[in-house]
């Protein structure tokens with residue numbers, strides 16, 4: 001694809017949330033294009049090697065279900081190396097299985113995929129309507145026209161290009177620490193110590209301030225390691241991203257050394273892979289029609305225009321070397337549709353990490369369980385908006401009814 005193209009719905013960003021949005025809009029019968037700068041779906045979950053996919057419930061009852069839960073249950077039932085069993089905490093998936101599964105489901109539902117393409121700007125038809133986006137590829141620039149656009153870039157790129165206001169490190173309290181994830185394999189899992197003893201060893205030999213954070217891969221002998229960390233950098237700045245990648249890769253090897261030298265069962269461990277892309281927890285948060293707040297999520301607030309629920313803890317990793325904040329929620333909260341749409345643009349919906357929240361609420365909602373549910377809602381909403389080309393003027397009732405028909409919990 002290098003000539004200008006036209007779709008009903010254009011989803012930019014094939015992470016969990018964008019993929020779910022594209023599947024849901026295509027399933028509603030809309031001609032849907034899903035674009036990603038990388039060559040796979042899943043975003044952080046696959047190219048970032050971020051696992052497990054959490055948090056689906058509270059006190060053993062699910063607060064998120066819908067198509068996302070079904071996808072993960074199917075994966076676990078297909079092969080024991082694909083994913084651990086679904087639970088209210090959430091499964092750990094093999095990134096390669098997940099890439100293939102998401103791609104298959106997107107294609108089955110009629111989504112057109114376009115990889116290896118960066119979206120770099122937005123052209124307006126009028127002050128509040130996007131005409132098209134401009135993408136660049138090895139073949140040069142080309143335009144992609146759409147009736148409704150979904151920003152699933154995690155960084156809110158499309159919203160920012162279209163002039164939607166947002167918060168980022170400049171006007172909040174600094175972005176959370178970044179982490180380069182890795183898979184360590186070759187572990188004799190039958191000989192490893194219990195978690196407390198491993199933590200004691202790590203405390204004695206630690207190479208950074210992270211706690212011992214391992215998530216066992218569905219394949220025995222391998223683990224996802226979430227232990228590199230660097231803060232006080234900007235996740236939108238390529239110089240900072242380069243610095244973070246180099247520093248975290250160094251830490252990855254130092255961490256491996258500690259494991260090999262001091263942890264029983266890890267003597268022959270090796271780095272199977274560091275993630276192809278750095279793990280970014282926070283950049284832009286758009287200021288949408290409603291800004292979901294810490295108060296809302298701590299009080300378990302109910303919204304009439306709820307399109308999803310979540311119960312993930314407040315989980316703020318160190319910002320500017322401030323200590324981390326972790327607070328478990330007592331009950332779930334609802335997420336209003338208004339946090340996905342803007343006052344400024346009539347044909348733009350945001351989903352995933354960049355939706356409209358304050359920093360505390362963001363640290364809960366950014367997880368991938370909510371990402372599945374938000375994406376499904378965004379995709380259906382975009383399809384409904386094709387009737388009058390205004391995402392701010394759809395029937396919330398109809399959206400909620402369709403979500404429930406796919407077992408969505410609102």
Ligand SMILES: Cc1cc2nc3c(=O)[nH]c(=O)nc-3n(C[C@H](O)[C@H](O)[C@H](O)COP(=O)(O)OP(=O)(O)OC[C@H]3O[C@@H](n4cnc5c(N)ncnc54)[C@H](O)[C@@H]3O)c2cc1C
Nearest residue numbers: 013015016017037043044054119154279280352353367368
């Ligand atoms: C280190 C780390 C650990 C985490 N731990 C957990 C955890 O244990 N459990 C959990 O559930 N969540 C966890 N999270 C949070 C979670 O992984 C992310 O917040 C979530 O995956 C974001 O999903 P998304 O769909 O919004 O965006 P992403 O997964 O980031 O996807 C965005 C996609 O958009 C594409 N893109 C971006 N800009 C453009 C552009 N301009 N043009 C074309 N394509 C573009 C990217 O290539 C990417 O594929 C963690 C995050 C990190 C970084």
